[in-house]
Amino acid sequence: MSFAQVHTRSVIGLVAPAVTVEVHISQGLPALTIVGLPETSVRESKDRVRSAIINSGFDFPNRRITINLAPADLPKDGSRLDLPIAIGILSASGQIDASVLDDFEFVGELALNGDLRGVTGVLSVACAIKSSRTLFVPKSNADEALQAMDAIVLGADNLTQVCRHLNAVCGMGSADDKLAPTPKPTKKALPVYALDLADVKGQHHARRALEICATGGHSMLFKGSPGSGKTLMASRLPSILPPLSDDEALEVASIYSVAGVAYQFGVRPFRSCHHTMSAVALSGGGSRPKPGEISLSHHGVLFLDELPEFDRKTLEVMRQPLEAKEIVISRANSQVAYPANFQLVGAMNPCPCGYHGDPSGRCSCKPEQIKRYQDKLSGPLLDRIDLHVHVPALPIDDLQNAPQGESSAVVRHRVITARQIAIDRQGKANSELLPSEIDRFIPLGVAQKQLLATAQTRLNLSARSYHRVLKVARTISDLAGEEQVGVSHLAEALSYR
Secondary structure (H helix, E strand, C coil): CEEEEEEEECCECCECCEEEEEEEEECCCCEEEEECCECHHHHCHHHHHHHHHHHCCCCCCCCEEEEEEECCCCCECCCCCHHHHHHHHHHHCCCCCHHHHHHEEECCEECCCCEEECCCCHHHHHHHHCCCCEEEEEHHHHHHHCCCCCCEEEEECEHHHHHHHHHHHCCCCCHHHCCCCCCCCCCCCCCCCCCCHHHCCCCHHHHHHHHHHHHHCCCEEEECCCCCCHHHHHCCHHHHCCCCCHHHHHHHHHHHHHHCCCCCCCCCCEEEECCCCCHHHHHEECCCCEECHHHHCCCCEEEECCHHHCCHHHHHCCHHHHHHCEEEEECCCCEEEEECCCEEEEEECCCCCCCCCCCCCCCCCCHHHHHHHHCCCCHHHHHCCCEEEECCCCCHHHHHHCCCCCCHHHHHHHHHHHHHHHHHHHCCCHHHCCHHHHHHHCCCCHHHHHHHHHHHHHHCCCHHHHHHHHHHHHHHHHHCCCCCCCHHHHHHHHHCC
């Protein structure tokens, strides 16, 4: 009888808890049993592992093999356990020296010929182990794992390379068989965005609102007739946002790694969704909960065009994440929390035909049609949107003769300066202030309180709307470089309600 232990990781949400693959080979009829709450993809690994071991030139033990995935009460899924299971079998059968395994962790899927294939969630694993052990991954995942700068990563093409390296480490093989650690990437320059705010001509009011939105991390709704530039401006919001910090970029990259979606490290996400999407696609879920669009927009922008065309139940999913900055997905056998600190930008027409209030007078919608169309958006959802901006259609003469607007680089410089003022004052963006922090960081004088009292009566502001007006006013004062929120700042903030 023989026994071996191999270190690996499972992935639950963005967390990668430690898993130990325990392999026990004993006398008896040939059989391979996997225990420890394996799901279907893990149970099927025994066939992939057997074929990979044989086709890599190793002997597969013709005895009873029991594989325990500890801890036994943690569900295991995905194909990332193929490589550690294979290493455990080879170690327990004496084909690899078990004494070196404590210094390594293994993640990877095996093809039938022994090649290593990429898996999802590698970045979460690399963040979890840091520099405590060396991480073996498929070569296609090596660059992703190195985004966790403390990790020591070895990328391999196949099972044979992994085994030769392990044997070389313990002196059983040639030193030439050792794999060199994947070099750490050099620090990259700031991302370059293809779209620039200079493309937007005129629309000074909407551009101002976009700058406020970027500075404070606020949500925003554009309302205007077709072709007025709502989508044009929304798609350029990422180009004026402050660059991601290293920790923020790592969080975003981890989400995309778990979701199995390509991502350019360091770039602010911009997710534009079609109105036919389901609530699960927006919030995340499935039998094995995966991140949805609101999590893929973390530290970025979620753009919903033609907002009233979305199913009302789908939109209502966003109410809780807009407040809590995370989404909790509960299933019968698990509960996963994904971060969802995103900026919601919506765009809508004022009526079904799109031209209600247009100076041309071509709207043919009846009042009940307009009301029914606008009532597709619930009051509680609209209450959570900080800036409501009317975008008028520009005459052709203005489009032809208007000068080019300020570039994204110029606006981004102002945004970064004002955002840093907020960070130095309170350690977070203004949109993230808690109700308990508002009185501390947004003190008001007598004139400001009188203005808000009048506005609350006339506009029927809820307590939530009241707090959001204060946060927007705080952002406007930061852009002006003023320490106190003045009456003019509050008046502009109220104009966006």
